[in-house]
Amino acid sequence: MVLLNNGKNLFSGKALDSVAIRTGSIVTRFLSGLAQKEIIVKNGKYTIQDVLLEKWMSRKIF
Known part of the structure; x- marks a missing residue:
């Protein structure tokens, strides 16, 4: 989640939806x-x- 959202706006609806939280x-x-x-x-x-x-995480996610 931190990588997907560049460490910002982790509580936004879009960020939560991106990781199914x-x-x-x-x-x-x-x-x-x-x-x-x-x-x-x-x-x-x-x-x-x-x-x-x-x-390593970037390679697994992207």
């Missing part, structure tokens, strides 16, 4: 868990900390 509370829990594990960080937008993980 119905409520923003699920996204909140998802982002909180990833932030606690230092996988993502928010600096204006959400970004994936590990460059290799981001590239």
Whole structure:
């Protein structure tokens, strides 16, 4: 979801529909868990900390 939406507007209806999530509370829990594990960080937008993980995920998604 972070990659699909460039780390922005993750709570919009379009973003939620793109990953078949119905409520923003699920996204909140998802982002909180990833932030606690230092996988993502928010600096204006959400970004994936590990460059290799981001590239691997990009190849799987796109």
